[in-house]
Each structure stands twice: as structure tokens, then as C-alpha cells.
Amino acid sequence: MNHNKLLSGMLDIGEQMLCCGAEISRVEDTVERIGLAYGLERVDVFTITSSIVVTACFSADETLTQTRRIRTRSVDLERLNRLNALSREICQNKPDADTLKAQVRAVLSQGAFTVWLLYGASALIAGAFTVFFGGSLKDALVSAVIGVLLKKLMTLSIRFHLNSVVSNVLLSFAGGAAALLALRLGICDSYAKTVIGDIMLLIPGITLTDALRDMFYGDLISSIQRLCEALLFSSAIAFGFVLARRVIG
Amino acid sequence: MSFVQAWVVPILCAALGTLGFSVLFHVGKKHLFFSTLGGAVAWAGYLAFFACIGNLYISYTLASVVAAIYAHLMARVFKTPATLFALPATIPMIPGEAFFETMQFAVLGDWVNFAAMGVRTLGMAAAIAIGLIVGGMADRLQFYLINARRQKRNGI
Numbered sequence: 044m045n046h047n048k049l050l051s052g053m054l055d056i057g058e059q060m061l062c063c064g065a066e067i068s069r070v071e072d073t074v075e076r077i078g079l080a081y082g083l084e085r086v087d088v089f090t091i092t093s094s095i096v097v098t099a100c101f102s103a104d105e106t107l108t109q110t111r112r113i114r115t116r117s118v119d120l121e122r123l124n125r126l127n128a129l130s131r132e133i134c135q136n137k138p139d140a141d142t143l144k145a146q147v148r149a150v151l152s153q154g155a156f157t158v159w160l161l162y163g164a165s166a167l168i169a170g171a172f173t174v175f176f177g178g179s180l181k182d183a184l185v186s187a188v189i190g191v192l193l194k195k196l197m198t199l200s201i202r203f204h205l206n207s208v209v210s211n212v213l214l215s216f217a218g219g220a221a222a223l224l225a226l227r228l229g230i231c232d233s234y235a236k237t238v239i240g241d242i243m244l245l246i247p248g249i250t251l252t253d254a255l256r257d258m259f260y261g262d263l264i265s266s267i268q269r270l271c272e273a274l275l276f277s278s279a280i281a282f283g284f285v286l287a288r289r290v291i292g
Numbered sequence: 293m294s295f296v297q298a299w300v301v302p303i304l305c306a307a308l309g310t311l312g313f314s315v316l317f318h319v320g321k322k323h324l325f326f327s328t329l330g331g332a333v334a335w336a337g338y339l340a341f342f343a344c345i346g347n348l349y350i351s352y353t354l355a356s357v358v359a360a361i362y363a364h365l366m367a368r369v370f371k372t373p374a375t376l377f378a379l380p381a382t383i384p385m386i387p388g389e390a391f392f393e394t395m396q397f398a399v400l401g402d403w404v405n406f407a408a409m410g411v412r413t414l415g416m417a418a419a420i421a422i423g424l425i426v427g428g429m430a431d432r433l434q435f436y437l438i439n440a441r442r443q444k445r446n447g448i
Contacts, residue, residue, distance in 0.1 A: 064317070065375065120379065121320040124372045160315055168312030175305035176389060239389055243309070248386035249379070251413070256421035273391075281395035 048140035064118035169240035178236030186240035215283025306335035306384035330381030334359035352419035360427020387416035
């Protein structure tokens, strides 16, 4: 079997798992398990949120290393589930390298997001959290509409490859401005309660929690990376909302 | 505060918010109901613990333990990674509001409140993380116990 290709296939799985939101320890564990299932003498995996390095020892005189750079991550739990099932199957059946790569590609081609569902979900999140934090139904409705607007802007900023800090400031400014406008028009009762639903949509609260979890697991580099990311984006978001209030309110 | 205001509305909203995030995070149709239920269970747990103990951080930790145990249970049933249920279950607890408030104080230059709110935010996030880890450990322990009993029964 082509060892280079096999290692590359193992990395494909690890990379994709990391991209769709798996924990560091799970990625390392999965890649190592697959390697050992193929009878490798030793597999060393080092993963941080932005990179994977795998060194596989195939025999005493053949050791290979490959790395992957991970740039974008977005949580996709169904894909993670499928990749996990695939990795179990691979450990059992040990397909050759070409089949392995084809199987990973097959998983990636399955199950795209339905666009209108994402808009619906954004509206639901914004509305639900507005009521959750004590807003009225009117607030929730306005918040839901702004949630859809924000989702649209999010898609656009990704399409135009906007810098993520800049896009967070712009999105928050737009959200804050829309809520202030609604308040002026008398459609909603409270600015703070209306925007909180939309803030929940934007704020990297999960990244912060993940950062602390990684810290307790001892994955310190990933932890610090996530913490910085969370601080950077959350301050951009806070800045956007404060700006909207200063300019319009 | 009435029962509906104190319990029904928050839990319902927590469930709806969890449902929204579950869809956003692409939880499969098969698992959507139970991932949403996880958010409701965890938040109900938090409200109950908070009513008994009255401490935010301890209640958060205990509710996260509940969320983790629930997630591992579901992961066994559906044969999926536990993250698929653990991430949605913690959604209502994620300190998004506190985090935003903290950073807003920073932007406004109110460092006294920034420090106070920052500690609160970090405490909440840490409580969730610890709860998830402890819940995961409880699951592993139970797994070993079951295996040990099975091995004993099979005479290994």
C-alpha cells in the first residue's frame, strides 16, 4: 500500500473532524487509532485549532510526517457524526488508501445545509433568547427579523471575504442600528432586550467555553488561541453595538 | 413570580434557542429532538439547582454534569459522538450576555465593572467546562464498571 497516501487519508479525516467542530483530543485520538489499526508501529499526532501534524512510523526505516493547515472552522455536527462513523468503519475494515480517500470525499459531499432553514434558525435563536432574557413578544419579533438580517449579512461578508473583525463590527453596528430604529418607530419596547437575542447569535460564547475546556484538558495552545479569538470577536461586537448607540441613539 | 414565568417560559425559550442552534450546527433530523431536549433538561436542571443552592457557579457546574451525562447517554443510544448532544445541551448556559456586557464595559472604559463582569463570565464558562469534564468522567467510570461486571460474569 502507498504509505504516503494512507497517511494523507488519515489526515483528511482528522482535518475534516477539526473543521466541523470536534475537540482537539477527539481528533488526536481518532487519527492515532486509525494509524494503529493499520498496524503502524507508532503514530504521533499533534493538533491545535489551526493545524494538525502527524508523524507515522511504518517500519524501522520508514517514518513519514505530514501536516495540514486549518483555516476555517464551522460547526457541522452531522458531518462530525458521519466522520466518526466512518473512522470506526475504517478501523474495522482497513480499506486501501484510495478507497479511504474516496470514502472521506463521499462523506463531505453528503448533506448540505438548507439555506432557508438557517434563516429560520437564526430568527428562532434571536427571538427565543430575547424572551429568555425577559423581553416582550414585540421585542422578540423585532429581534427575530434582525436575526434574519444578520444572517444575510453574515453570508454576504463570507462571500466577499471580508476581514472577520471588520465584519463583526459591521454586523453588530447594523444589528444595533436596526433595533434603535425599531425603538424610535415604537415597534419594540426595550432596546437592550431586543438586541440581546441578536447578540447571542453573534457572540463567541461557545468559543470561550471551548477555550476553558481545552485548558482543563491540558491543550493549552488551542485554549489560548480560542481565548484570544473569543476576546477579539467579542470586543469587535461590543464596539459595533456601542458605536450604533453613539451614532444613532 | 408565577410558576409559568419562573419555570415554563425560561425552559421553553431555552429549548427553542437550543433548537435554533442545533439547526445552525447541522444536527441531523434523527437527532434534532433529543438535542433540543438536552437544552431543556440542562436548563431545568440549572433552575432547580439554583432554587435549592442559590449559587450561580455551583448550579452551573451541576447542570453541566447533567448535560454531559445526558449527552453521553444519548451518544450510546444513537452511537454518535457525545459532542453532538453535549454542545446543544449547554447552549442555554453559554454566558453570551455576560460576555457581551464584559466587553461593552471594556469598550466604554468602565474597568471596575469590566473586572467584576469578566470574573463572572469566566466563572460561568469554567463551570460549564468543569461540569462537562466531570460528567464525561462519570460516564467513563460507569462504562468501566459495566465492562468489569460483564467480564466477571463471563469468567475472564
